[in-house]
Amino acid sequence: MDFTLLKTDVGSKARAGTLTLDHGSIETPIFMPVGTVGTVKSVHQRELREDIKPDIILGNTYHLYLRPGIEILEQAGGLHKFMGWEGNILTDSGGYQVYSLSNNRKIKEEGVHFKSHIDGSKHFFTPENVMEIQRSIGADIIMAFDECTPYPCEYGYAKNSMHMTHRWLERCIEHLKKVPFKYDYAQTFFPIVQGSTYTDLRKQSAEYIAGVNADGNAIGGLSVGEPAEEMYAMAEVVCDILPQDKPRYLMGVGTPINILENIALGVDMFDCVMPTRNARNGMLFTSEGTINIKNKKWENDFSPLDPSGMTFVDSDYSKAYLRHLFAANEYLGKQIATIHNLGFYLWLVRTARERILSGDFSDWKNKMVNQMNKRL
Amino acid sequence: MDFTLLKTDVGSKARAGTLTLDHGSIETPIFMPVGTVGTVKSVHQRELREDIKPDIILGNTYHLYLRPGIEILEQAGGLHKFMGWEGNILTDSGGYQVYSLSNNRKIKEEGVHFKSHIDGSKHFFTPENVMEIQRSIGADIIMAFDECTPYPCEYGYAKNSMHMTHRWLERCIEHLKKVPFKYDYAQTFFPIVQGSTYTDLRKQSAEYIAGVNADGNAIGGLSVGEPAEEMYAMAEVVCDILPQDKPRYLMGVGTPINILENIALGVDMFDCVMPTRNARNGMLFTSEGTINIKNKKWENDFSPLDPSGMTFVDSDYSKAYLRHLFAANEYLGKQIATIHNLGFYLWLVRTARERILSGDFSDWKNKMVNQMNKRL
Ligand SMILES: [Zn+2]
Ligand SMILES: [Zn+2]
Numbered sequence: 001m002d003f004t005l006l007k008t009d010v011g012s013k014a015r016a017g018t019l020t021l022d023h024g025s026i027e028t029p030i031f032m033p034v035g036t037v038g039t040v041k042s043v044h045q046r047e048l049r050e051d052i053k054p055d056i057i058l059g060n061t062y063h064l065y066l067r068p069g070i071e072i073l074e075q076a077g078g079l080h081k082f083m084g085w086e087g088n089i090l091t092d093s094g095g096y097q098v099y100s101l102s103n104n105r106k107i108k109e110e111g112v113h114f115k116s117h118i119d120g121s122k123h124f125f126t127p128e129n130v131m132e133i134q135r136s137i138g139a140d141i142i143m144a145f146d147e148c149t150p151y152p153c154e155y156g157y158a159k160n161s162m163h164m165t166h167r168w169l170e171r172c173i174e175h176l177k178k179v180p181f182k183y184d185y186a187q188t189f190f191p192i193v194q195g196s197t198y199t200d201l202r203k204q205s206a207e208y209i210a211g212v213n214a215d216g217n218a219i220g221g222l223s224v225g226e227p228a229e230e231m232y233a234m235a236e237v238v239c240d241i242l243p244q245d246k247p248r249y250l251m252g253v254g255t256p257i258n259i260l261e262n263i264a265l266g267v268d269m270f271d272c273v274m275p276t277r278n279a280r281n282g283m284l285f286t287s288e289g290t291i292n293i294k295n296k297k298w299e300n301d302f303s304p305l306d307p308s309g310m311t312f313v314d315s316d317y318s319k320a321y322l323r324h325l326f327a328a329n330e331y332l333g334k335q336i337a338t339i340h341n342l343g344f345y346l347w348l349v350r351t352a353r354e355r356i357l358s359g360d361f362s363d364w365k366n367k368m369v370n371q372m373n374k375r376l
Numbered sequence: 377m378d379f380t381l382l383k384t385d386v387g388s389k390a391r392a393g394t395l396t397l398d399h400g401s402i403e404t405p406i407f408m409p410v411g412t413v414g415t416v417k418s419v420h421q422r423e424l425r426e427d428i429k430p431d432i433i434l435g436n437t438y439h440l441y442l443r444p445g446i447e448i449l450e451q452a453g454g455l456h457k458f459m460g461w462e463g464n465i466l467t468d469s470g471g472y473q474v475y476s477l478s479n480n481r482k483i484k485e486e487g488v489h490f491k492s493h494i495d496g497s498k499h500f501f502t503p504e505n506v507m508e509i510q511r512s513i514g515a516d517i518i519m520a521f522d523e524c525t526p527y528p529c530e531y532g533y534a535k536n537s538m539h540m541t542h543r544w545l546e547r548c549i550e551h552l553k554k555v556p557f558k559y560d561y562a563q564t565f566f567p568i569v570q571g572s573t574y575t576d577l578r579k580q581s582a583e584y585i586a587g588v589n590a591d592g593n594a595i596g597g598l599s600v601g602e603p604a605e606e607m608y609a610m611a612e613v614v615c616d617i618l619p620q621d622k623p624r625y626l627m628g629v630g631t632p633i634n635i636l637e638n639i640a641l642g643v644d645m646f647d648c649v650m651p652t653r654n655a656r657n658g659m660l661f662t663s664e665g666t667i668n669i670k671n672k673k674w675e676n677d678f679s680p681l682d683p684s685g686m687t688f689v690d691s692d693y694s695k696a697y698l699r700h701l702f703a704a705n706e707y708l709g710k711q712i713a714t715i716h717n718l719g720f721y722l723w724l725v726r727t728a729r730e731r732i733l734s735g736d737f738s739d740w741k742n743k744m745v746n747q748m749n750k751r752l
Contacts, residue, residue, distance in 0.1 A: 068696075302457075302458075320452065331418045335711070
């Protein structure tokens with residue numbers, strides 16, 4: 001792994017860099033589309049490769065562990081080969097889904113007991129076996145096993161949880177020291193800063209994580225319901241402590257505006273289900289604001305979906321046509337909206353990068369935040 | 377419209393021809409993917425254009441009349457512009473859906489009263505207004521309003537229904553004589569032979585329809601539950617009477633084997649929901665037989681979906697991956713299977729054409745029918 005920081009913005013803490021992994025280079029800041037269970041929902045791999053072009057996508061360890069399961073993924077030679085995606089992949093630790101989706105979870109020092117949300121079967125995640133699961137999935141970047149605290153979270157709980165996440169981190173690192181890579185390429189390990197919305201805990205956790213000297217670092221436990229201002233405050237505290245020369249990944253964030261604001265604070269990597277999930281509900285993100293395509297006002301608007309859009313769907317289809325597909329509950333509508341939104345998110349981070357490199361990021365960011373705040 | 381018959385097979389009645397309409401040439405025999413409500417379900421227009429390449433698709437008058445409705449389609453400048461499809465389109469008469477989907481239908485000499493399957497609203501289709509609806513949709517080929525009798529059907533009912541369909545045909549023709557085309561291209565009108573599974577009625581109807589001297593002719597009321605042998609017998613009786621120099625369209629047929637057998641009887645055009653509907657249930661048609669991709673036997677078969685497949689999905693994805701998508705109920709699975717099946721159906725009719733032109737259709741057809749009869 002190599003991370004080259006090309007430029008830091010003068011008017012903000014935004015950074016442009018290049019992260020090189022064994023499945024190619026990633027231009028940062030980057031947004032990683034979420035490929036939950038080995039598929040970015042309703043998007044063909046060819047469309048990812050040739051139209052959306054994300055350099056890296058995310059897979060969910062929890063979902064992939066349950067389906068298709070580790071045995072199948074190992075037999076396939078890892079997730080890249082299984083799904084036919086030759087770009088980079090990052091897997092989360094499964095922690096977030098264990099807490100949000102599964103039933104009867106019991107968090108103990110040793111690990112987390114939980115029942116599958118699919119069939120109720122019992123499972124146990126530990127720092128060690130989650131490293132093994134991620135090694136079998138074979139992502140280029142794998143994440144530490146952590147506890148993602150909910151919002152709001154009492155100070156005492158947040159503090160104890162943070163320290164357990166730190167102890168789990170040591171166990172992840174110890175385990176990874178003992179084992180070679182499973183496939184013929186490297187896997188890079190990112191630890192995760194926790195600490196809920198408490199500044200002192202965030203500082204303490206960021207210092208702890210910085211001390212681990214990993215190849216990249218993540219910020220977890222945000223975008224879980226807290227006000228955006230608290231998210232930004234925590235991201236800033238943490239970014240100011242994490243090493244400058246390593247990529248910083250803010251997990252699970254967020255709206256286009258959240259992304260630009262966090263880029264301005266020094267975040268390099270993002271993932272979120274919002275562009276794909278909201279697309280399936282008929283919400284389109286554009287540089288002029290958001291569109292609810294189900295609205296009757298689009299019924300006879302035969303103009304292109306997004307005249308400044310970046311993917312083929314923006315010129316191939318009209319607003320009226322997409323509105324019709326949603327009204328008739330035709331799945332092509334979800335496909336079109338998903339490609340549009342992912343194309344827009346990628347355009348957003350690509351343009352942010354250009355602006356950082358050309359030195360006028362802050363003005364552009366402020367203009368975009370203002371524009372994107374509208375409902376069209 | 378121009379139809380050029382290039383060759384008739386020596387060992388069968390199969391024909392290869394070229395049908396030229398204002399939205400391009402159609403090489404026959406042809407299969408028309410069904411684009412029910414302005415979308416071939418889960419297939420992007422770009423995939424139709426560049427991967428499946430059908431020359432012509434079908435739209436359902438009943439569905440399009442209900443959603444988005446005629447007013448929107450007229451404002452868009454017709455269905456081609458509304459959906460962004462520049463190839464040819466054929467619309468059915470709406471008759472089949474009125475009989476199979478709608479509630480409380482009442483068939484009278486004047487027309488058919490029915491209630492929408494969506495909201496129960498009341499509607500009335502007559503030969504005249506169905507011509508108007510199809511003129512507004514703007515398909516290149518429009519169909520006569522007919523009654524599609526069910527199977528089995530009593531002789532007396534089938535006979536009366538057939539004569540009513542003939543009287544309705546006269547009304548369609550009278551109506552079309554009075555009106556100019558709605559858009560800047562021609563619409564070609566096809567009448568429909570009925571007569572259920574009664575040879576004498578089919579002959580009588582075919583002679584009546586032949587006498588109308590239309591630019592093309594259709595065979596309706598088959599593939600409604602009758603044994604394949606009865607379908608073939610009726611198709612043969614009718615094809616032997618319909619004019620040689622006009623294209624023949626067998627409505628709603630069928631399996632790959634049905635298509636090859638009917639090509640051998642002199643049919644030129646087909647449509648069916650089977651490749652798309654069965655795809656969504658995990659059934660793949662291949663030249664070696666059918667695959668139920670949900671079967672556990674494909675769980676760790678990492679070979680390409682179909683090594684001899686015609687579209688990008690056949691090499692981009694493995695059987696194990698597609699099986700996983702169906703097991704996880706991921707919509708991309710339905711998308712992949714749909715493109716595969718439509719690619720296969722188009723390959724089948726394209727290859728049939730090549731074999732007719734090269735003079736060895738019958739041997740190839742017999743070999744294919746034998747192969748495709750297997751379950752893999
Ligand atoms: Zn600690
Ligand atoms: Zn008659």
